[in-house]
Amino acid sequence: MKDCILTVAENRPLTKEVYHMALRGDVRAFTAPGQFLNLKLEGQFLRRPISVCDLGEDSVTIIYKVVGRGTAQMAAMLPGEKLRALTGLGNGYDLTDAGEAPLLIGGGVGVPPMYLLAKRLLALGKPVQAVLGFNRASEVFYEEEFRALGCAVTVATADGSYGVRGFVTDALPETYSYYYCCGPEPMLRAVYRTAKGSGQLSFEKRMGCGFGACMGCSCKTITGYKRICREGPVLRKEEILWED
Amino acid sequence: MGRLSVDLCGVTLDNPVIPASGAFGYGYEFAELYDINCLGTFSFKGTTLLPRFGNPTPRIAETPAGMLNSVGLQNPGVEKVISEELPKLKKVFHKPVMANVSGFSAEEYAKTCELLDQEEQVGWLEVNVSCPNVHGGGMSFGTDPQAAASVVRAVKAVTKKPVILKLTPNVTDIAAVAVACEEAGADGLSLINTLLGMRLDLRTRKPILANVMGGLSGPAVFPVALRMVYQVSKAVSIPVVGMGGVSSASDVIEMMLAGATAVEIGAANLTDPFACKRIIDELPAEMDRLGIDRLSEIIGGGH
Numbered sequence A: 001m002k003d004c005i006l007t008v009a010e011n012r013p014l015t016k017e018v019y020h021m022a023l024r025g026d027v028r029a030f031t032a033p034g035q036f037l038n039l040k041l042e043g044q045f046l047r048r049p050i051s052v053c054d055l056g057e058d059s060v061t062i063i064y065k066v067v068g069r070g071t072a073q074m075a076a077m078l079p080g081e082k083l084r085a086l087t088g089l090g091n092g093y094d095l096t097d098a099g100e101a102p103l104l105i106g107g108g109v110g111v112p113p114m115y116l117l118a119k120r121l122l123a124l125g126k127p128v129q130a131v132l133g134f135n136r137a138s139e140v141f142y143e144e145e146f147r148a149l150g151c152a153v154t155v156a157t158a159d160g161s162y163g164v165r166g167f168v169t170d171a172l173p174e175t176y177s178y179y180y181c182c183g184p185e186p187m188l189r190a191v192y193r194t195a196k197g198s199g200q201l202s203f204e205k206r207m208g209c210g211f212g213a214c215m216g217c218s219c220k221t222i223t224g225y226k227r228i229c230r231e232g233p234v235l236r237k238e239e240i241l242w243e244d
Numbered sequence B: 001m002g003r004l005s006v007d008l009c010g011v012t013l014d015n016p017v018i019p020a021s022g023a024f025g026y027g028y029e030f031a032e033l034y035d036i037n038c039l040g041t042f043s044f045k046g047t048t049l050l051p052r053f054g055n056p057t058p059r060i061a062e063t064p065a066g067m068l069n070s071v072g073l074q075n076p077g078v079e080k081v082i083s084e085e086l087p088k089l090k091k092v093f094h095k096p097v098m099a100n101v102s103g104f105s106a107e108e109y110a111k112t113c114e115l116l117d118q119e120e121q122v123g124w125l126e127v128n129v130s131c132p133n134v135h136g137g138g139m140s141f142g143t144d145p146q147a148a149a150s151v152v153r154a155v156k157a158v159t160k161k162p163v164i165l166k167l168t169p170n171v172t173d174i175a176a177v178a179v180a181c182e183e184a185g186a187d188g189l190s191l192i193n194t195l196l197g198m199r200l201d202l203r204t205r206k207p208i209l210a211n212v213m214g215g216l217s218g219p220a221v222f223p224v225a226l227r228m229v230y231q232v233s234k235a236v237s238i239p240v241v242g243m244g245g246v247s248s249a250s251d252v253i254e255m256m257l258a259g260a261t262a263v264e265i266g267a268a269n270l271t272d273p274f275a276c277k278r279i280i281d282e283l284p285a286e287m288d289r290l291g292i293d294r295l296s297e298i299i300g301g302g303h
């Protein structure tokens, strides 16, 4: 974990509500795909946690959906503006379990962390399949970017306006060695229930601090209590305990 | 003694800045970021006799200039705190630490405090009486002067370390509770704990917190906290630790003028993990600007 000042290098819409922001600065605290940063925004008391989508030597890319005051404020930021960020938060995905042909499953703003993960898995010489889920055609983003990396991509939309009609679970391939998943909780539950074999799933919780100090983000797992911000956000399928 | 040092119940603090319970864990997350020995001390996460998971999530909601929490005293229980947390803490923190204790009956408070009293690392017992009394119809100990006094007596009977009673602001007359605790033998008081509040999610039209209500803290509560520190410190002669919304060196000075001997800082650590270190670093310049020679001289200066 590191407290850094990052500079907005680029900030543009990908869809009506989803934005792509590139930030420049010290990003050495990040060690794994699936980690997140916690952004301090002027006038908002709590920081905003956002996943890493891509990482360069001195840059980090994030993709965020405008859902409230904080993200609306981010959408209005211009290149050159500065943002305070706690970087290198969370455990991230463990690539050692990927096997020969890993599957990545992302839904909505759960798609971004799959991008860096795909890059890292491809760099290990593994063929990567990606299933990306959205509500409708107008909300689809990053399909081309995943293809450009060399992934086999399937897109599913809930209303059938693009790609496979239905949820990511309606578009899962027959064969894969292991899966990695990020998305809204109903999707995580569906994937947990229906996807064959083992995998790792990334969770979201409302956070007070993002670095383990407040116990705001705790959850029960088979292997004990965990803080989603520190021992998570990524949990192994085998340790997940659904609370209801 | 330096210009920042103060005496808290017979133990000297290098400075009056104390991270508040629940916002600093058991210290290591912060020790990764800076040398936490710069702190006066810190109050560790509220500890109970038995381990607790706490409340369901969401446990956190944002508010104007603050936050709500309904963590519900998640902690590993006093035995694990003594066998695991304190030995780990010893490696990174070399000063007496403040042990924050919660309970659901006077006997439970006493048992937990008795165990912590034997630990050399513990400098003070900070007894949080904001919890519901299971034998008193679920009303918090801190809302009834007699119930609060009964906790003080139970704890004082089994401990030698200074006992600081942490008061809840969710009462009509906080000075009355403070006086009852002083009469029962408390060595000091700390206040305020969080103010009861809630938020709704406009999309779902339901409370954001799974627990429905939670405790408000952060800059939003500062004037309420300051008022209560003022009232309580006028009503008692034991030291008062002030807290609630403190986020700058000038807030620390204002709390001390209102009557605080030392100052705890909670929520500010969550949004800026360096908050306490920054405030300690800023204090000397702020004192110079205000013509303050030694901090210990200004305690209650605003009365």
Ligand SMILES: Cc1cc2nc3c(=O)[nH]c(=O)nc-3n(C[C@H](O)[C@H](O)[C@H](O)COP(=O)(O)OP(=O)(O)OC[C@H]3O[C@@H](n4cnc5c(N)ncnc54)[C@H](O)[C@@H]3O)c2cc1C
Pocket (backbone or CB within 6 Å): A036, A046, A047, A048, A049, A050, A051, A052, A062, A063, A064, A065, A066, A067, A068, A069, A070, A071, A072, A109, A112, A113, A203, A204, A205, A206, A207, A233, B061, B062
């Ligand atoms: C580990 C993690 C990674 C995330 N990664 C991304 C990402 O890559 N892209 C993206 O678009 N979103 C991501 N989110 C969700 C994102 O944090 C929220 O959408 C954002 O905080 C909303 O802020 P706001 O001010 O616009 O909304 P408001 O509703 O005004 O926010 C009020 C408060 O609620 C919190 N909050 C609101 N919604 C959420 C939520 N879904 N999860 C957690 N806290 C919430 C805010 O942080 C803030 O404290 C992630 C969340 C977590 C926990």
Ligand SMILES: Cc1cc2nc3c(=O)[nH]c(=O)nc-3n(C[C@H](O)[C@H](O)[C@H](O)COP(=O)(O)O)c2cc1C
Pocket (backbone or CB within 6 Å): A208, A214, A215, A216, B020, B021, B022, B023, B045, B046, B047, B069, B071, B073, B100, B128, B166, B192, B193, B194, B216, B217, B218, B219, B221, B243, B244, B245, B246, B264, B265, B266, B267, B268
């Ligand atoms: C996330 C969180 C957890 C807390 N947990 C405890 C606790 O375990 N015991 C306790 O006495 N107070 C607890 N508090 C209250 C704080 O110690 C403090 O009294 C209060 O937050 C007011 O200070 P602040 O405005 O600086 O945060 C908690 C506060 C927060 C924000």
Ligand code: FES
Pocket (backbone or CB within 6 Å): A206, A207, A208, A209, A210, A211, A212, A213, A214, A215, A216, A217, A218, A227, A228, A229, A230
């Ligand atoms: S958000 Fe504070 S511990 Fe996870």
